[in-house]
Amino acid sequence: MKKTGFLGGLLLLSLATYAQNRLTPEQLWKLGRVSGLGLSKDKKYVLYAVSTPSIEENKSSRKTYRVPIAGGPAVEVDDPDALLENTKISSDGKHIIRSEPVKVLDITSADKYPDLKKSNAYVYTSLNYRHWDTWEDGKFDHVFVAPLENGKPGKARDLMPNEPYDCPQKPFGGEEDYIWHPDGKHILYVTKKKFGAEYAVSTNTDLYEYDLTTGTTRNLTEENKGYDVNPEYNQQGQLAWMQMKRDGFESDKQDLVVMNGTVKMNLTQQRDDIHVEGFKWAEDGRSLFFYAPIDGTVQLFRVTYPGLTKMMPVISQITKGDFDVTGIVGQTGNTLIVSRTTMNNPTELFAVDLTGGSMKQLTHVNDDTMKGLGVCKTERRLVTTTDKKKMLVWVIYPPGFDASKKYPTLLYCQGGPQSPLTQSYSYRWNFQLMASQGYIVVAPNRRGMPGHGTAWNEDISKDWGGQVLKDYLSAIDEVAKEPFVDKNRLGCVGPSFGGYSVFALAGTHEKRFKSFIAHDGVFDFKSMYGTTEELFFVDWEFGGPYWDKKNKAAGKSFEMSPSNFVDKWDTPIFIIQGGRDYRVPIEQGLQAFQAAQLRGIKSKLLYLPDENHWVLTAQNALVWQREFYKWLEETLK
Secondary structure, X not given: OOOEOOOOEOOOOOHHHHHHHOOOHHHHOOOOEEEEEEEOOOOOEEEEEEEEEEOOOOEEXXXXXXXXXOXXXXXXXXXXXXXXXXXXXXXXXXXXXXXEEEEOOOOEHHHHOOOOOOOOOEOOOOOOOEEOOEEOOOEEEEEEEEEEEOOEEOOOEEOOOOOOOOOOOOOOOOHHHEEEOOOOOEEEEEEOOOOOHHHHOOOOOEEEEXXXXXXXXXXXXXXXXXXXXEEEEOOOOOEEEEEOOOOOOOOOOOEEEEEEOOEEEEOOOOOOOOOOOEEEEOOOOOEEEEEEEEOOEEEEEEEEOOOOOOOXXXXXXXXXXXXXXXXXXXXXXOEEEEEEEEOOEEEEEEEEEOOOOOEEEOOOOOHHHHOOOOOOOEEEEEEEOOOOOEEXXXXXXXXXXXXXXXXXXXXXXXXXXXXXXXXXXXXXXXXXXXXXXXXXXXXXXXXXXXXXXXXXXXXXXXXXXXXXXXXXXXXXXXXXXXOOEEEEEEEXXXXXXXXXXXXXXXXXXXXXXXXXXXXXXXXXXXXXXXXXXXXXXXXXXXXXXXXXXXOHHHHHHHHOOHHHHHHHOOOOEEEEEEOOOOOOOHHHHHHHHHHHHHOOOOEEEEEEOOOOOOOOOHHHHHHHHHHHHHHHHHHOO
């Protein structure tokens, strides 16, 4: 069936119904983005922020509101800090902590040669010379503590003087990385005390306790060699945090650990399918709430903390349903405030009844926009893989889906590689938006995703070109058996590891697909290893450096590089690359586009010079969306 016009009548549905119900990129980028700030001091209100993008101004505005926990209308708040507890002030009110950048190393030419004022050079003698989207400039974020004198901070003390380490952690750490002990005499902070190449190849992040009285610091997690992050105390002074055991494996099983004095207990190691994404202590300090991927969703759980007894922790699942719990805001009595999404709904805040798990929506920021849109049905399917495993596959249908018609269909390849594919709501890879343009979307929970057991999550490492690619093809082949799937109009799209998957499938798909789209995908393993910044990632996933000829695991991995199979490419491909993406650097997308062009394959490159691994500005995001759907119209006619 011929499509008419950009984002227009992709299907021969009732035009009036379709026009009324479809989500467009412009609507998507006008939605308010909700984030919970916390509960008010009297625990009667939830405070939250709404960030609203402006396409015209190419930036977002932010407002804060409060809404009664019992439900009711929201009221805008001018000074939310007055209603919230200031967690950066010590319990006795005598000190305050903050973080700020400190110049530790001379790296820029301005530092080294003040007489050469127009020079903009950088001089490096070690890794880590850039990270995520920023070049190292010799400044490191440090934690400072200052006395409060008449409510104002006095002279501050640097807890990390002259140290080339960061707190908050880069690139994504925040104020959660430095906290007060309830006694007001100790400060806990998170950092990775490694520098240069050691920093780049390690995930060994630790928790450090600073004694305000003595000025001494001790490492609380020295024995653990992987990540230790997100610390939080209860009122009794017991410390909880999230921990991964193995150094270098950023997607190791993430557990919830509690320390009581010197005694540590792993609360979640008993569950092979639990990978904790976030948590909060219960008010009574005797249990903790956490959320974790499970069977294609993210749900809320509770785990008991037995203290120093010999009892075992007990884990119970509180919520169930096809949605994602994406954050915990706070608790009051039997009510827990959380954020929640589905594939059809952006983030809103909900009150969870802890006695039964029922949920009541508290914020309604996007209700007016969403109620006018057709809902895209999301369906669970279990597909048998080539090694006889059962794989969950999400299938998302267009609004007004009619099984008597035939629809173009997209195989969506998730990034990560070890990130869950759940009921999340993306502002770029948005399943509701894809389906609303008339496409069926097939989104498999292929090998390498948490929520289906540790073995399933880890099977992908050092085998990127193996079983996972077979999983993708099993998913699309099974769904394509349906009479409503147009087998002559199949596309394959994905970002990051999903972009790698697109490049790999382009050389192995055996004529299944008519169109490919890859965003910031890994194309050539050797140049990826030579230019990416977090080397622990490629060391773990590829098995080591390409020059180690004795390493059979690495040798096998580098043979799987999509650049080795370009001779088999024969299908139109659209390549998107961010200029400030240092995780999957620019040469990956450029090499892929150049190879396609030289082979005479219909291809297009969208280069976003100021975007990193994501697309964060409104106008660039709309360019992305318009070019995305324009390409699909051209190639899936």
